[in-house]
Amino acid sequence: MEDALRTTISYWHWKKSNGEDFDAPNNFLIKALKENWHPYKWDDKWMENQMFKSEGMKSWDEAEVHWGKDQRNYLVVDIQETIIGTRATIIFRSGKSIDLRKVSRMTWEELLEYAEGGYRKLC
Known part of the structure; x- marks a missing residue:
């Protein structure tokens, strides 16, 4: 493939x-x-080229821009995607996970708070 x-x-x-x-x-x-x-x-x-990246990989790159490489690498354990990249779930070190579609409705600050374990209200 x-x-x-x-x-x-x-x-x-x-x-x-x-x-x-x-x-x-x-x-x-x-x-x-x-x-x-x-x-x-x-x-x-x-x-x-961004054209060839899955939504999960684009989010991985964006997280580095907003949080920095070290913090992103610490917080994000994995990004699980379907084989064709149409759905993705971010798995955080805190044990929480979130569907990438919900992430698009959050600010990067809200996502950071959620990743660290403190964000209660989920979009």
């Missing part, structure tokens, strides 16, 4: 560098999965 995703992302970069649109990425990915394609060219930096 990883090779098929990398092949799709690699092709997207190639199309973009040639000024072309990538019209059917889902169809391309399905074909890459079925035919076990491998990327011709790959650069790990491509995964830094």
Whole structure:
């Protein structure tokens, strides 16, 4: 599966560098999965593009911006996501967990208080 995703992302970069649109990425990915394609060219930096990050990974990055890397790493034990990244749950060291959809209705200060164990009212 990883090779098929990398092949799709690699092709997207190639199309973009040639000024072309990538019209059917889902169809391309399905074909890459079925035919076990491998990327011709790959650069790990491509995964830094926000377009290719799951909502859980975007939240992980945002938490570093708002809380700092050390505090985020201390508070967040795990971010569990469905295989296609459509649902995510943040697991905190305090033993609490929260669905990412609820997080979107909170401020970063409220989420910090919740992560530390003190936030009572849940959106």
